[in-house]
Amino acid sequence: MNVLYDQRPEGVAVITLNRPDALNSMDQALRRELTTALMRASHDKDVRVVVLTGAGRAFCSGTDLREAHEHKTIEDLVNVEYGGLIEMITTMNKPVIAAVNGLATGVGVAFALACDLVVMGADAYLCSVFSTIGLLPDGGLSVLLVRQLGYHRAYQLAIEAERIPAARCVELGLANRLAAPDGVAAEAIEWAGRLAERAPLALSLTKQTFRAAHLNTLRAGIAQEAKLQDRAAASADFREGVSALFEKRRPVFTGT
Secondary structure, three states: OOOOEEEOOOEEEEEEOOHHHOOOOOOOHHHHHHHHHHHHHOOOOOEEEEEEEEOOEEOOOOOOOHHHHOOHHHHHHHHHHHHHHHHHHHHOOOOOEEOOEEEOOOOHHHHHHHHEEEEOOOEEEEEEEEEHHHHOOOOOOOOOOOOOOOHHHHHHHHHHHEEEEHHHHHHHOOOOOEEEOOHHHHHHHHHHHHHOOOOOOHHHHHHHHHHHHOOHHHHHHHHHHHHHHHHHHOOOHHHHHHHHHOOOOOOOOOOO
């Protein structure tokens, strides 16, 4: 199997890109299986947080160039396939944590940065290698890098194909935390388990508002928060959270 799916009892689904001999480069079979795995995690009410990682010594080395020519057009590959997968991650109503082990290059960088949170191994790195083979960044990477770094720094990283080590990624805000090289997935899963104890609706609505923040004026952001807060305040989880606060105990959220 090109993608492994592990549903854990703490409400965490671990999706693993599983082409280690090819550094988890993305061919058609992997993209197809990843689509199925993301849909499964998105629709399963027992899954509250998703971890995306890679098998072996890489997170994802980008597109498998040996099969790229098999597509009718590159536009179809980038816009339909990669666009659909990235959108599934960014619009999923639950957090997705990237556990970046080893290298993430090419469109693999886009998949890492599209996730809501990023854990990187201390020896891991990101690299937008497109310019080295005469291409431009795709998979939404132009948008993701400019939003997070600003135009000048993002453009430089793209055209120079600079390798960005994990510690620097944390400094730049491209990643949230570092982990031991052999403990990246474990760190991400442990973090996911703690997040899974929180109210699922609160996690979902917070993701929705923050994903839209760059499109909103301040006033529009406040209006969106007010509308969604009204929904959250009507939930059983809100009542449980308040009760637990006053009773000085840990809340048990059910997702209702």
